[in-house]
Amino acid sequence: MGVTFKAGPIPGIIESVLYNTNAESLPANMKLFLERYCKVEKFIMKVFKRTEVLMYMSEHFTRPLTLLYAMEKIRFRSQESMTIHVVGANNFEEVGQQAWEVLMHWLPNLIFLRVILIGPECATVNTQxxxxxxxxxxxxxxxxxxxxxxxxxxxxxxxxxxxxIVVGFNAGLRIYNTWTDSLLMLTRVKCPFILTTFWEEEIDIDHEIMLKTFGHFARYTYREKNPFASLRPYRDVVNIKVFSRNCGILIYTKLGQNQLETNFTNLLLGNQINDKGIQPLNMKIEQRNTQFSSSVSEEMW
Ligand SMILES: [Zn+2]
Structure with missing residues (x-):
């Protein structure tokens, strides 16, 4: 018998995740997390293949675990109350909302968690x-x-x-044309930005797009294959390539801060710089955006 993959997690799956009462660090990868911290009912393991159960659980836990992994990497201390923005969200994020409870189990001091999904494909809903x-x-x-x-x-x-924290799961920056304006808002939001990709090679592609958007201020803090990617593989019918959710991860911690500081420097130096024929940074960014926006066509962010 095979596991039926549903978009939303089955009831009871969250209860299987143990409480991290000793405030331990995450294990090295998704498989180890599932083996150490998820107590799956024995009858499930008898009925289904072990690999299928791991794939199923990883598919639902990859988003909160990817966020927790990023928080550990940048040493982001969780607070009693946290608000997470998920940009470019779609139906998969909407129906999988219960999976966010994993954060409550892993972060003992987290009491109030607000996850805000933003994307044109989303319905406007507020749920406890x-x-x-x-x-x-x-x-x-x-x-x-x-x-x-x-x-x-x-x-x-x-x-x-x-x-x-702002997260863009499997954002597909090269596919959608409206992300540029939205990404630039991150310079004003001023908080860490986590970006994930479906393919490993997309890590470099998305970072190139970040560079086109922000210039060299798009310095990543981490850029690597994500150890908390989903274990469930998908096959791309067009390119016949295998991919998985959150395969690659990029973390930008000071996207806004550097740019704002530099713009402020430009403002202070103002005419002196312009007299030498050097444009302020924000003008350069606007020009880059115009060039790039014309080369893509759909709407996502
Ligand atoms: Zn709980």
Whole structure:
């Protein structure tokens, strides 16, 4: 019998994730996490193949675990209350909202988690997610909101809430044409930005696009194959290549800070620089965006 892959996690899957009461660091990869920290009912292991169960669970936990991995890499200390923006979100993120409870189990001090999904494919919904008995007893709260907007429009709207971290899962920067304006908003949001890719080679492609958008200020803190990628492979029917969710990861921690500081420097030096024929940085970025936007056609961010 094979595992049926549903977009949303099956009830009970979250309860299988142990509480990280000793505040341990993540193990080296997804497989080790599932083996050490997920107590799958014995009857499930009797009915289904082990590899299928691991693939199933990793498919649902790859997003929160990728975020936790990134937080560890940049030594981001979790707070009692956290707000996460998921940009370029789609239906997969919407139906998989319960998986975010993994953060509650792994971060003992996290009490209030608000995950905000933003993307034109999303419905506009605000949900308080039903959490497990243990989380309830600890008075934890998990809210998932979604907005059918481009990030730029969400950022400029009244509903904007400042995030602690912004994530773009499998964003496909080269495919969609509206990400440029939205990405540039990150310089004003001023928080770490995590970007993931479906393919390993897409890591370099997406970083090139970040460079085209931000210039050399798009310095990544980490850029590597993600050890917490989903273990479930997919086959691309066009290129006949295998890919998986969150295969590659890029982490930008000071995307906004450097640029703002440099723009401020330009402002201070102002005319002196322009007299020498050097354009302020923000003008250069605007020109790059115009050039790139004309080469892509769809809308996602
Ligand atoms: Zn729980």
């Amino acid at each position: 997610v039903t959490i497990c008995k243990i989380c309830n007893a600890k008075e934890k709260k998990l809210y998932v909101e979604s907005y059918g907007l481009l990030y730029k429009d969400y950022f400029e709207g009244r509903i904007f809430t400042k995030p602690d």
